[in-house]
Amino acid sequence: MHLQFYGAAQTVTGSKHLVRIRDHSFLLDCGMFQGRMENIKEKNTTFPYEPKEVDYLLLSHAHIDHSGLIPYFVKRGFAGKIFATHATKDLVGILLVDSAKIQESDAEFMNKKLDRIGSTEPRIEPLYDTDDVDSALALFQGLAYGERHHIVDDVYVTFLDAGHILGSSLIVLEDEKEQKTLVFTGDLGRKGLPILKDPVQVDKADILITESTYGNRVHDTVENMEADVAKVVTEAVAAGGKVLIPAFSIGRTQEIIYLLHKLWNEGKIPAVPIFVDSPLSSNATEIFIRHPECYDKETFEAFLLQEKNPFHFSNITYIREVEDSIALNDRKEPCIIISSSGMCENGRVLHHLKKILPNHRNVVMTIGYMAEGTVGRRLIEGDKEVMIHGKMRQVQAKIMKMNSFSAHADKDELLAYAGSIHGLKQIFLVHGEAEQSKPLAEEMRKLPGSPTVTIAEPLMEVDV
Ligand SMILES: [Zn+2]
Structure with missing residues (x-):
């Protein structure tokens, strides 16, 4: 297995992690960079790999920082299947349409302003429109929670309830040939949150890619x-x-x-x-x-x-x-x-x-x-x-x-979750600002079996 990080590395938006297994590539999430960060347009329009060369997309949940670039990725050439839970598939439909409309109206507003002042600056183009969203939605295949789905070769995927939002999942990617299991938390929820079920505990895995939004904070109790x-x-x-x-x-x-x-x-x-x-x-x-x-x-x-x-x-x-x-x-x-x-x-x-x-x-x-x-x-x-x-x-x-x-696990919950996975050799921390992920990395190194803990950096590549 080979991992390549890009988005949500030392930040909380733009979630996008590529897993290569032999000749196949699987993109975990395809989120949009959001907020007022520098070079945001460039970040959202540049990929370290050609979208058409990615074979499958596995979507953890519908939030835009995890799903928002899917229509653009498709527009740029991705044509593979997109797997997600049934509820995520439904939710992401309305979210992406909304995102397209926001971009269209923002562009219109800004362009009118440029017209008004007679600016020669290039006019703003939305990343995608609602037609692009339709093309993306046509690629989705919904899976039930707990269904172990054979994707290709000896590779299987299972979506387990992450307890974060409706339809949210932890993604379990198994390479049966190499006997290796990778778990991606997506965004990990908390026990006892209203409406949702609690996150499902994975018992055994070799590699964990975990979010770290609140890696250095303990929330007030849900009660x-x-x-x-x-x-x-x-x-x-x-x-x-x-x-x-x-x-x-x-x-x-x-x-x-x-x-x-x-x-x-x-x-x-x-x-x-x-x-x-x-x-x-x-x-x-x-x-x-x-x-x-x-x-x-x-x-x-x-x-x-x-x-x-x-x-x-x-x-x-x-x-x-x-x-x-x-x-x-x-x-x-x-x-x-x-x-x-x-x-x-x-x-x-x-x-x-x-x-x-x-x-x-x-x-x-x-x-x-x-x-x-x-x-x-x-x-x-x-x-x-x-x-x-x-x-x-x-x-x-x-x-x-x-x-x-918070719908995100806190420091204690993240540690308890990773600590209950047997056989864990490597942990990668994503989806967290440095002051949250660094202290969490320290704590995770003390977990049973002393796993190697790495804070993912943008463009970092690693064999696992
Ligand atoms: Zn989320």
């Missing part, structure tokens, strides 16, 4: 999550304020809706309207409903067994139309608004932030990871003003950071 949310909402409403929850459309949005539903049923939050302001979230929520096979026992018993929809209740409204979103923006009364993007970089959440931030009665409740350089990161770091839509905005609202919400 604290409900009490924390109830407290923030109750206090904000009592003060006459609004609660804005920036959330990724997929995963985090459904988790928070589920939790608010539960708190509402138990009478632990006041009767305020809840708005989910994101067409993508609304579409994604429908896909969640289509995949009850992914739900944990608690969700099943509390809702599905009683034929109740976990994502619908009397005071929740899903907003798709722009006019309704604008109307919501002008609303004075207390309410809860869930909107994307999760890191406050684009989308409708920015319009809400402009209204919410200058008022000290309001609360912005962050429940997700905020990458370096994003507006979300500035808010949680306590900046007193942030740039939104080209203007600096005063931050008067309370910023409440919920640590218990």
